[in-house]
Amino acid sequence: MAKESGIKSWKELNPGTAITEPGSAAALKTGDWRSMRPETDRDRCIKCGQCYIMCPDMVYTKDAEGYYAQNHYWCKGCGICARECPVGAIMMNEEVD
């Protein structure tokens, strides 16, 4: 839980809140911040990869068919991918969970 949320006791913090493990931000579950969820309409998608390039949180990875799949552990719902998709294939829908 601590790794996902970054929540710790003050006694466990490194001096000066230093981060001593490189790349540890990957463990931070920024998906918890999301109120809008991007959903891709594969019928419209032209596999251009703009969403993959523009997403600030490395949410997209190319799958075997050439579509871009989302990892919701990191997607914070900022909507950049939906804004940048040239064919409007990504819809931002309200997060229900």
Place this chain on the structure above:
Amino acid sequence: MSRRVGIEVSLAVAEAVGLCDVDVIAAYPITPQTHIVEHLSELVAEGHLDAEFIPVESEHSAMSACVGSSAAGARTFTSTSSQGYALMSEICYIASTLRLPIVMAVANRAISAPISIWNDHADLMYARDAGWIQLVSENGQEAVDLTFMAFRIAEDKRVSLPVQVNLDGFIMSHVIEPIFLPDAQEVKQFLPPFEPLLRLDPEKPITIGPVGMPDVYTEARKAHDEILKASKPIIGEVFDEFEKQFGRRYKIIETYKIEDAETVIVAMGSLSQTAATAIDAMRQRGVKVGMASIRLFRPFPAAELVEAIGKAKNLVLLDRATVFAGGEISGPVALEVKSALFDRGLSPKTANFLVGIGGRDVTGQNFEEMVERVVTAQKGDLPPYEFINVRE
């Protein structure tokens, strides 16, 4: 072996920093601190001190460079005054919560306006909430000794916080005094090599100074506060160790003729040297007056102070800085003292005086007047504070 030399206090502080074998000095000159950094740059330029002297373009850059060098594991020193402190203050708050053991000499000076290069404690008070340890010296020897101790306190792994050594601008910084300067070997014995808690190192990358979201910021500040609290006994330990090696005794609260004193003057910095002379004169006339002098302003040693002054009937509380709080509460030092007393259920008669503002002299006569004022006034009649030596 220590040698006793007649030397300007600023130069002696610079010599002391050199004896501590600092690795990096990043500083910008400002009166009355100038001679400290000027002499350090000479020591480096002439090859007497193997250190990096970074002549930055502003105090903001000075403290920024200090943060970088300290984080890289270098023993780091800077010095400033007044407006210079104001400009660097943004980074000072960062240096402390990042736990970087930078040592800074502050040659205390008033803050503009009007433009004043002369002494008061406005910068010391400005720095009060920045999370540093604040040591205060009363004379040149103390400024030198506290410089050695500042590095030892700052770099103690149980502390790892930046430390300020305050010395009154001009009154101390520009005065030639006889000062014992130890030799490099003695200082080396007192001050072990700097081993940082964490270090920026390309072989083992870490991040120093990341963002603190609301779910970590409170914990980060709490951790800093706890470390500052925990530093007080360690400061006492270092004072003891210093006495063992060099024979000069330092206390968190210094006292003078306080045992049977009915009236106690609470002072800070070089004021207490004048006060001691005035106390001697008053004692000659049978006035039971003594003094407590605050050596450590942050963390504030409330327990030690109350231990020293708790039995006094009357207190003369001195503030060497103006306060703009609306007139219904006291000056900053007096507020701390009153809070410490209140929390322990004590309420002696107190008078708070704003003295020595912007270079105004404070005389022995002034001390006699202040003592007279608190002794003769009715308890409820004293205002939260009064200016001394102000022309009506």
